[in-house]
Amino acid sequence: MGVYSTAVGDALRLLVSGSSEVYDIIWLSLQVSGTATLLACLVGIPIGYFLGISRFAGRGALIVLVNTAMGLPPVVVGLFVYMALSRSGPLGFMEILFTPPAMIIAQVMLATPLIAGVSTAAVASVSRELRIQVRALGASRLQEAIAVLKESRRGIFAAVIAGFGGVISEVGAVSMVGGAIQGATMVMTTAIQFDVRRGQFGLAMSWAMVLIGIVIVVNVVLTTMQNSGVTYER
Amino acid sequence: MQNRSTAAGIRQRAIVAIIVALVVALAIPAMSFAATRLTIKVSKASVYTNQASTISGSVKPTAAKKTVVVQYKKTTSLVWKSVKVKTNSKSAWKYSFKTGTTGSYDFRAKYAKATSAKKRVTVNPRTVVMLASTTSTQDSGLMTVLEPAFEKAYPMYDIQGLYVGSGQAIAYGKSKDADVLLVHSPADEIAFVKGGWGKNRQPVMHNTFMLVGPNADPGSIATQGSIIDCFKKLRTDSKEIFVSRGDDSGTHKKELALWKDAGYAGYPNPSDWYVKSGLGMGDCLRMASEKNGYTLVDRATWVTNRPSDLKIVQQGDASLQNPYTVIEVVGAKQPAGGAAFSTWIRTETVQNTIYNFGYKKYGLHIFWPDAD
Numbered sequence: 075m076g077v078y079s080t081a082v083g084d085a086l087r088l089l090v091s092g093s094s095e096v097y098d099i100i101w102l103s104l105q106v107s108g109t110a111t112l113l114a115c116l117v118g119i120p121i122g123y124f125l126g127i128s129r130f131a132g133r134g135a136l137i138v139l140v141n142t143a144m145g146l147p148p149v150v151v152g153l154f155v156y157m158a159l160s161r162s163g164p165l166g167f168m169e170i171l172f173t174p175p176a177m178i179i180a181q182v183m184l185a186t187p188l189i190a191g192v193s194t195a196a197v198a199s200v201s202r203e204l205r206i207q208v209r210a211l212g213a214s215r216l217q218e219a220i221a222v223l224k225e226s227r228r229g230i231f232a233a234v235i236a237g238f239g240g241v242i243s244e245v246g247a248v249s250m251v252g253g254a255i256q257g258a259t260m261v262m263t264t265a266i267q268f269d270v271r272r273g274q275f276g277l278a279m280s281w282a283m284v285l286i287g288i289v290i291v292v293n294v295v296l297t298t299m300q301n302s303g304v305t306y307e308r
Numbered sequence: 309m310q311n312r313s314t315a316a317g318i319r320q321r322a323i324v325a326i327i328v329a330l331v332v333a334l335a336i337p338a339m340s341f342a343a344t345r346l347t348i349k350v351s352k353a354s355v356y357t358n359q360a361s362t363i364s365g366s367v368k369p370t371a372a373k374k375t376v377v378v379q380y381k382k383t384t385s386l387v388w389k390s391v392k393v394k395t396n397s398k399s400a401w402k403y404s405f406k407t408g409t410t411g412s413y414d415f416r417a418k419y420a421k422a423t424s425a426k427k428r429v430t431v432n433p434r435t436v437v438m439l440a441s442t443t444s445t446q447d448s449g450l451m452t453v454l455e456p457a458f459e460k461a462y463p464m465y466d467i468q469g470l471y472v473g474s475g476q477a478i479a480y481g482k483s484k485d486a487d488v489l490l491v492h493s494p495a496d497e498i499a500f501v502k503g504g505w506g507k508n509r510q511p512v513m514h515n516t517f518m519l520v521g522p523n524a525d526p527g528s529i530a531t532q533g534s535i536i537d538c539f540k541k542l543r544t545d546s547k548e549i550f551v552s553r554g555d556d557s558g559t560h561k562k563e564l565a566l567w568k569d570a571g572y573a574g575y576p577n578p579s580d581w582y583v584k585s586g587l588g589m590g591d592c593l594r595m596a597s598e599k600n601g602y603t604l605v606d607r608a609t610w611v612t613n614r615p616s617d618l619k620i621v622q623q624g625d626a627s628l629q630n631p632y633t634v635i636e637v638v639g640a641k642q643p644a645g646g647a648a649f650s651t652w653i654r655t656e657t658v659q660n661t662i663y664n665f666g667y668k669k670y671g672l673h674i675f676w677p678d679a680d
Binding site: 171255270272 | 612
């Protein structure tokens, strides 16, 4: 166990080292994964809401599609995005390959199915009576949606947590479309990979601990938000 | 009554005292600010983001030390790079200096404009030059030395390195996602240039490959005469584990050539003894160490990543040369940047840097310069 406790100490030393490179990497990870999660929420939650409440032919097939996409390996998504953004690819004119925006695109594609899938389940579990009642009270479609999403917010937050956790810890997509360029597109996961490759296991372990620590902090915040306003339900 | 008026008087006096204290508290810094005149001189009005520019400042009257805050404004909000500043704060940088002294500051604020009360420095964005190279150049630490040196010599360029296997690096050249390549896979390089994807292929440096294996050498490979014999023995015995890169990298291609030289048509099939790892060199070396097996390794990775339970089994053969060349990508996004890197890395100064790289730390030369 000595290696792990040493790594925790090293991780703390890394955090207080004051090295701008360290903070840049952490900040870039949070920026990329945070933005990606946010964008994925904007797309994924409406999809989840729509799939959760509506009844139409082909809904089952769509849910299967979303659930399949939830399991897409990051490296596959990375490859798709790389092929599209490469200068010889269809979107090459945008010239954003190997930049943070490209990493965000890849992570949005990873997180959207996750968020959509989990929120579908959350929205579907809201009882039909609530919607009928809200409509009967004269609510508009938007007000109805707000009421349903409020009711299912625990599930929605779980979706956001799953989405963020999924993207901040993946390495396949960011390394493929970001290129792990030092000082430009290196994030925490690719830093771990790089340090392992050059035999710096100690440094890689401290990065791993920093990554875990940050995910814990973010999840504490999100879980607190998830559990706040519980009294509303009673 | 008497009591009440006394109380009122005390209250009044207290209020006056507080106001006076506030005025004094506010006035002291304000006065010192007014009395301290800052003059900032900037040696150049326009610099590139990584170019050092001298800021000389004087503070009057003689304050012992003063922190000068110069703010920059973003000139574009095109990409996130616009807010990337290598300083202690994102929106302002501080450079503290003593009266009468001169300080210099690296303007690393990309796409930013530095302003001060007196002078304004326009920080020009640098042109990104994409270099695709192999993991061995990064993992050995060579590029950590060369990248900043290139940017110092050419302040208008921001070199960004993609460190992958030679196969992938050449693919980045074909898709024109890289501007210049620094690779070591001769046959592929020739095909790359012949196919019209690259031009101006020039030797830069070389190191050597070597066969490494367990300290105990269980397969008695070290006693074989030549590297070809070693490969023959490994394959006929099919007993000792051999870890192959298996990733189309330069080292992997070299391994294929050695099997061919040993009289075999292709690779051994993946089996109990022949492991196709698909990993980078450092990982592959560690796998050989964990599995108590043999592997072909380049000198740079060996010197910098040596596992203690492995030793050199065979080296020094002329066929084990590992030449690195620089190739400019045809139709690159930044052809001028690629050409500049190609020219620069072959200059005498840089060739000397390459030769001396790692000598202090490891007592061994890792790369030998090859440029004319």
